[in-house]
Amino acid sequence: MYRFIRFSTLLVGLFIAIQGYAAEAPLTTADDLGPAVEQPIEFPHNRHAGKHDPSDPSKGGMEIDCQYCHTYARRSSIAGIPPLQKCVGCHNNIESVKDKPRIKKLFEAWEAKKPIQWKKVHDLPDFVRFNHERHIKRFVEQQGHTSQEACGYCHGDVKNMTVARRQKSLSMGWCASCHEKAHTVAASGVDVGKQAYWYTFQKPATTAKVPEDIKAKGPNDCWQCHK
Amino acid sequence: MIESGFDRRDFLKVLGWGGTAVALSGCGNTSVQDGKETVVSYVEASDYMIPGVSVRFNSTCTQCEAGCSINGRVREGRVLKLEGNPDSDINRGKMCGLGQAGVQHHYNPDRLKEPMLLNGDQSQSVSWEAALKLINDKLQGVSGDQIAFLTGTVSGHVKALLGNFMESVGSKHHFAYEALSSAVLRAANKKSYGVEMPRYSLDKAKVVVSFGADFLGAWVSPVHFSQQYSRFRKGVDGQRGVLVQIESKMTLTGANADRWLAIRPGTEGVLALGLINALGAAGLSLPAEVAAEVKAYDKARVSKETGVAVGHIDKLVALLRTRTPSLVLAGNGPDGFAQGSENVAAINLLNQVLGNVGKTVEAPVSAPFAQLQATNGDSASLYKLNEGMARGQYKVLFACGTNPVFSAPASLKVAENIKRVGFKVAFAHYLDETAQQADLVLPLDSSLEDWGTHIVAYQPGEAHIGIQQPLMEKLHANTRGAGDILLALLKSRRAEEYKAFEDYYAYLRAAVLQNKAALGGGALDDEGFWEQTLSKGLIRVAGSSAALSTSTVVAAVPVATAENPDYPLTLIPGITPNLRDGRYANQPWLQESPDPLTTIVWDSWVEIHPKKAAELGIAEGDIVEVISRTGSIKAQAYLFPGIHPEAVSVPLGRGQNWGRYAKGFGVNPFQILDPVFDKQTGELALNDTRVKIKKSGKRVIVIKDEGAAGGKQMGKKIAVRASTDEVDLSKEV
Numbered sequence: 001m002y003r004f005i006r007f008s009t010l011l012v013g014l015f016i017a018i019q020g021y022a023a024e025a026p027l028t029t030a031d032d033l034g035p036a037v038e039q040p041i042e043f044p045h046n047r048h049a050g051k052h053d054p055s056d057p058s059k060g061g062m063e064i065d066c067q068y069c070h071t072y073a074r075r076s077s078i079a080g081i082p083p084l085q086k087c088v089g090c091h092n093n094i095e096s097v098k099d100k101p102r103i104k105k106l107f108e109a110w111e112a113k114k115p116i117q118w119k120k121v122h123d124l125p126d127f128v129r130f131n132h133e134r135h136i137k138r139f140v141e142q143q144g145h146t147s148q149e150a151c152g153y154c155h156g157d158v159k160n161m162t163v164a165r166r167q168k169s170l171s172m173g174w175c176a177s178c179h180e181k182a183h184t185v186a187a188s189g190v191d192v193g194k195q196a197y198w199y200t201f202q203k204p205a206t207t208a209k210v211p212e213d214i215k216a217k218g219p220n221d222c223w224q225c226h227k
Numbered sequence: 228m229i230e231s232g233f234d235r236r237d238f239l240k241v242l243g244w245g246g247t248a249v250a251l252s253g254c255g256n257t258s259v260q261d262g263k264e265t266v267v268s269y270v271e272a273s274d275y276m277i278p279g280v281s282v283r284f285n286s287t288c289t290q291c292e293a294g295c296s297i298n299g300r301v302r303e304g305r306v307l308k309l310e311g312n313p314d315s316d317i318n319r320g321k322m323c324g325l326g327q328a329g330v331q332h333h334y335n336p337d338r339l340k341e342p343m344l345l346n347g348d349q350s351q352s353v354s355w356e357a358a359l360k361l362i363n364d365k366l367q368g369v370s371g372d373q374i375a376f377l378t379g380t381v382s383g384h385v386k387a388l389l390g391n392f393m394e395s396v397g398s399k400h401h402f403a404y405e406a407l408s409s410a411v412l413r414a415a416n417k418k419s420y421g422v423e424m425p426r427y428s429l430d431k432a433k434v435v436v437s438f439g440a441d442f443l444g445a446w447v448s449p450v451h452f453s454q455q456y457s458r459f460r461k462g463v464d465g466q467r468g469v470l471v472q473i474e475s476k477m478t479l480t481g482a483n484a485d486r487w488l489a490i491r492p493g494t495e496g497v498l499a500l501g502l503i504n505a506l507g508a509a510g511l512s513l514p515a516e517v518a519a520e521v522k523a524y525d526k527a528r529v530s531k532e533t534g535v536a537v538g539h540i541d542k543l544v545a546l547l548r549t550r551t552p553s554l555v556l557a558g559n560g561p562d563g564f565a566q567g568s569e570n571v572a573a574i575n576l577l578n579q580v581l582g583n584v585g586k587t588v589e590a591p592v593s594a595p596f597a598q599l600q601a602t603n604g605d606s607a608s609l610y611k612l613n614e615g616m617a618r619g620q621y622k623v624l625f626a627c628g629t630n631p632v633f634s635a636p637a638s639l640k641v642a643e644n645i646k647r648v649g650f651k652v653a654f655a656h657y658l659d660e661t662a663q664q665a666d667l668v669l670p671l672d673s674s675l676e677d678w679g680t681h682i683v684a685y686q687p688g689e690a691h692i693g694i695q696q697p698l699m700e701k702l703h704a705n706t707r708g709a710g711d712i713l714l715a716l717l718k719s720r721r722a723e724e725y726k727a728f729e730d731y732y733a734y735l736r737a738a739v740l741q742n743k744a745a746l747g748g749g750a751l752d753d754e755g756f757w758e759q760t761l762s763k764g765l766i767r768v769a770g771s772s773a774a775l776s777t778s779t780v781v782a783a784v785p786v787a788t789a790e791n792p793d794y795p796l797t798l799i800p801g802i803t804p805n806l807r808d809g810r811y812a813n814q815p816w817l818q819e820s821p822d823p824l825t826t827i828v829w830d831s832w833v834e835i836h837p838k839k840a841a842e843l844g845i846a847e848g849d850i851v852e853v854i855s856r857t858g859s860i861k862a863q864a865y866l867f868p869g870i871h872p873e874a875v876s877v878p879l880g881r882g883q884n885w886g887r888y889a890k891g892f893g894v895n896p897f898q899i900l901d902p903v904f905d906k907q908t909g910e911l912a913l914n915d916t917r918v919k920i921k922k923s924g925k926r927v928i929v930i931k932d933e934g935a936a937g938g939k940q941m942g943k944k945i946a947v948r949a950s951t952d953e954v955d956l957s958k959e960v
């Protein structure tokens with residue numbers, strides 16, 4: 001049953017994705033919520049990255065760029081978790097929240113030099129290599145999207161969450177739904193743009209304008225992810 | 228060995244169904260751990276520490292005595308993979324399989340984690356303070372003559388500390404023991420060339436005649452020689468080098484040779500002298516005393532004694548006459564006999580009359596610091612210690628990183644004699660056979676967690692000090708390096724002298740920096756030089772080079788071992804590139820990687836010539852008993868044409884009684900070796916054991932890659948050559 005749901009979601013996602021391409025719409029895909037995960041510290045992403053509220057600064061967010069804390073994402077295939085040092089670096093100087101239970105917990109861990117045991121929210125099977133660095137390079141550094149937008153393609157609208165929750169299915173079909181959009185590949189599956197392989201269960205739809213060609217936005221080789 | 232009825236087909240069937248089951252259950256993302264797995268961040272991170280990005284550190288491989296310089300890949304604080312350090316003259320960026328398995332030594336689940344008091348089968352963890360106090364108490368009132376320290380080959384600053392410790396307790400009884408050593412070769416070389424270890428230049432030779440030197444597998448510095456070998460094969464002046472291997476049991480090098488000659492065990496020296504005689508007859512000018520000495524070795528006699536056909540001798544002579552310079556090597560074949568020293572001397576003499584000394588046998592460069600120079604292990608030193616123990620001379624024995632109870636012949640009764648020592652301390656990584664005999668066991672750091680300096684015996688380029696540095700934090704909080712333990716012991720004796728050094732690292736650093744100028748760092752400040760040293764992983768120093776003596780030494784005549792009709796065969800223990808003397812047998816990669824010649828895994832075997840096997844009615848897989856005068860072992864027979872019909876071979880390194888990857892796999896031929904010693908050096912004559920063979924009546928399936936079970940695939944062709952678009956997969960499956 002679960003597989004069936006997953007597969008239907010995938011098809012829906014694919015459908016919307018292709019529609020999205022046809023309309024040159026921004027990169028969006030259907031949501032597929034992951035489990036709600038309980039974290040040792042309920043980290044408020046909204047407070048850090050959310051929209052600033054000039055009328056009541058104590059309520060709104062601070063519009064901190066994702067990459068200010070998640071610095072590894074642009075430097076490594078793995079985004080990692082920001083070191084405790086990073087949290088403490090700022091919070092040392094924010095007296096107003098120092099007595100809050102969450103911040104107390106943070107400083108307790110810092111004094112004890114004990115890392116916090118976060119629970120993984122996004123996980124891929126071990127045979128998949130997703131590379132954060134390349135995606136940030138392309139979407140943020142080359143194309144000038146904001147981090148929130150680029151990270152949001154896969155992580156959803158984190159600025160409005162407290163603890164993060166998986167928003168997209170992160171399945172292979174879902175990845176491919178974007179990758180299919182901008183490379184020249186013949187609909188028959190024969191490579192045109194020197195891609196070696198096309199997974200036939202998702203033969204790209206042809207458009208009326210270019211009956212033989214469709215475009216995919218990322219590399220299409222199996223080994224890009226399955227190394 | 229498989230003894231049940233569960234054969235390969237059943238195995239594949241089960242595997243197939245199991246695989247299908249896994250595949251079916253795997254359709255969802257079952258390996259995904261959203262919300263379950265923890266992900267732990269750094270508390271504080273240096274700039275270069277990025278999750279998913281590896282950092283590399285240079286260090287030194289300690290898996291064998293070649294001392295290759297290595298480069299470890301470290302990610303998220305864990306060492307993952309080792310490579311060779313391209314900067315090193317020894318290995319130039321390459322490594323061998325044994326070295327690769329070093330990570331399995333480090334992460335080994337059987338490593339000792341706490342100091343332990345042993346009493347028979349009982350063991351009890353103690354603190355380091357208590358352990359060191361106990362040692363100090365036991366050293367109280369014991370004279371220096373009653374204290375012995377047993378190590379393997381040791382060099383660098385840990386050797387200096389060891390020397391100081393021994394001096395502080397007034398003992399001169401340091402024994403460096405290696406079961407597989409090149410001691411006979413070194414002693415013979417000293418006589419022939421004036422140095423123990425000349426530099427061998429295979430890449431300058433046009434023909435190499437190797438008497439049992441497995442330089443591609445397990446001899447002296449195999450990674451270095453493999454690279455020389457590839458240049459040798461490409462050829463000097465466009466002439467591809469020719470390799471002739473003469474041995475009783477084929478080694479990996481023998482399998483690569485252009486011509487492999489089987490020789491009757493122990494007669495290598497006879498052949499060498501015969502070749503000299505024949506070369507003289509073919510026009511090579513020989514010094515008069517040499518000519519006189521070898522006159523008796525005419526081809527017919529030599530051929531009869533060695534089993535090498537006259538035709539082959541003629542061809543060899545022609546080859547050596549037409550291709551110069553050549554290089555003749557003496558390896559682990561000829562040196563393992565009562566007449567081992569004479570054998571090697573005769574082979575060295577061949578190099579001398581051929582004029583190779585100074586051309587392909589070159590003067591070595593030695594590092595300037597005598598106190599750091601290697602004390603090379605040999606087996607004679609163990610027997611000296613053993614005699615002392617038998618006499619009850621020793622009250623306190625330290626054993627560090629060596630396992631004589633496993634690797635000495637049973638007839639020497641090392642295990643029993645150790646019991647006569649009042650107090651035994653073992654510095655050990657595992658509870659191996661020797662550590663089991665100890666009263667106190669001190670757990671050592673793995674070589675990837677410890678500091679060290681190494682000066683290896685075979686220096687192929689400039690004098691080279693290998694730096695060993697931790698590639699990651701200690702896995703277990705309570706292990707220590709041998710240097711740290713020695714330093715702690717010294718501190719309780721000579722507090723004033725050593726109080727400045729908090730630990731072995733501090734000692735090492737201070738000692739290196741003290742000699743900064745001599746080590747070539749005169750222009751740098753201390754910090755800069757130290758940084759440079761650690762990042763390079765080695766220090767090159769201008770060494771001094773001793774001249775080789777070219778005067779010919781006429782070898783005494785080697786005597787072949789007398790025939791013994793009760794024990795008609797010679798046992799040649801196999802030295803395999805993976806397992807060597809067995810100290811690493813608990814690294815499963817080494818157990819599971821097939822032996823290069825027989826492709827057998829996870830087990831011992833008895834190599835026997837097919838002709839001999841037919842004579843004795845033995846087929847592959849028969850469990851046979853190999854019986855010597857001092858013991859017997861049982862293993863599966865493996866019919867192998869690469870062995871002399873009068874010899875059998877059982878590989879060394881298996882048959883341990885400890886370790887989850889070693890215990891219960893195979894047998895230990897060390898145990899049944901006859902106590903025969905090389906007459907000149909007192910080394911155990913490894914290949915001089917006479918045995919007979921008895922069938923036990925049982926037969927097993929030999930687990931191996933090669934041959935009928937592995938190679939033929941039941942008559943099916945396994946590889947088809949066609950481009951993918953020509954293949955109709957539906958028809959293939």
Ligand code: SF4
Nearest residue numbers: 288291294295323326
């Ligand atoms: S030869 Fe192999 S085991 Fe020996 S030091 Fe070199 S890499 Fe290590």
